[in-house]
Amino acid sequence: MSQGPFLEAKNLRVGYGGRPVLEDFNVSLQYNEVLCLIGHNGAGKSTLLKALFGLVPLEQGAITLEGKSVERPDPRELSAAGIALVPEGRGVFPGLTVAEIMKLGFWANNIPVGEQSARLEWVMGVLPMIKRFYTQRAGTLSGGQQQMVSLGRALLSQPRCLLLDEPSIGLAPKLFQDLAGPIRALQQERKMSILIVEQNVREALKISDRVIVMKSGQLIREGSPEDFSNNTELMELY
Numbered sequence: 731m732s733q734g735p736f737l738e739a740k741n742l743r744v745g746y747g748g749r750p751v752l753e754d755f756n757v758s759l760q761y762n763e764v765l766c767l768i769g770h771n772g773a774g775k776s777t778l779l780k781a782l783f784g785l786v787p788l789e790q791g792a793i794t795l796e797g798k799s800v801e802r803p804d805p806r807e808l809s810a811a812g813i814a815l816v817p818e819g820r821g822v823f824p825g826l827t828v829a830e831i832m833k834l835g836f837w838a839n840n841i842p843v844g845e846q847s848a849r850l851e852w853v854m855g856v857l858p859m860i861k862r863f864y865t866q867r868a869g870t871l872s873g874g875q876q877q878m879v880s881l882g883r884a885l886l887s888q889p890r891c892l893l894l895d896e897p898s899i900g901l902a903p904k905l906f907q908d909l910a911g912p913i914r915a916l917q918q919e920r921k922m923s924i925l926i927v928e929q930n931v932r933e934a935l936k937i938s939d940r941v942i943v944m945k946s947g948q949l950i951r952e953g954s955p956e957d958f959s960n961n962t963e964l965m966e967l968y
């Protein structure tokens with residue numbers, strides 16, 4: 731028997747103030763897959779991630795998680811089911827040290843006190859660079875370091891699925907590679923499912939298994955990273 735998708739959304743309609751952003755939108759994320767979502771500004775990429783995580787309500791459509799219908803997507807339930815969202819922007823509190831941000835992460839993820847240090851050690855094993863600036867305030871860190879903290883905090887729950895919204899924003903390609911390398915290694919080791927929204931298509935394709943393209947709330951293309959490696963073709967999509 732073939733295994734169905736890890737996460738599937740069908741006929742989604744999602745919008746703000748009665749104005750739809752996604753309409754009749756379908757997407758599926760397989761087990762053990764990095765799916766790269768690209769599209770121009772305002773296409774609705776962040777809205778899709780938010781809808782999948784229950785941050786914006788579905789006006790229509792259905793979400794299925796591991797074959798089970800999720801009636802009303804809710805961040806608490808989805809996070810308990812193993813999904814973590816890393817929203818666009820670094821999402822760190824500039825006045826808090828990395829250590830304090832991680833403490834908040836323990837609390838937000840309901841991690842029992844007895845498990846916290848082992849969990850932190852595990853995250854540090856994935857993103858060892860965090861150790862170097864662990865006692866610094868997040869506001870004093872570079873963009874790449876902040877992004878790493880944001881990802882590290884999301885990893886505290888040892889998610890099975892990551893929804894990553896533009897992790898490369900404001901990062902030089904080399905810094906994005908520092909972040910993307912460990913993400914891909916972890917994904918392969920733990921067979922995670924990752925939906926990554928990226929503008930830095932060239933770098934993102936290197937760590938992706940499949941690519942989808944959105945335009946004005948619609949899915950307009952799907953293919954393998956090789957299908958999109960051609961510059962001219964990418965230019966046509968933007």
Ligand SMILES: Nc1ncnc2c1ncn2[C@@H]1O[C@H](COP(=O)(O)OP(=O)(O)OP(=O)(O)O)[C@@H](O)[C@H]1O
Nearest residue numbers: 746747751769770771772773774775776777778818
């Ligand atoms: N909270 C909100 N309230 C009202 N409109 C919103 C809200 N968030 C997004 N929008 C609108 O929804 C549309 C899709 O935005 P969204 O952020 O999902 O696009 P995106 O593809 O992620 O774009 P970007 O690459 O710029 O982040 C845009 O027209 C945006 O202005």
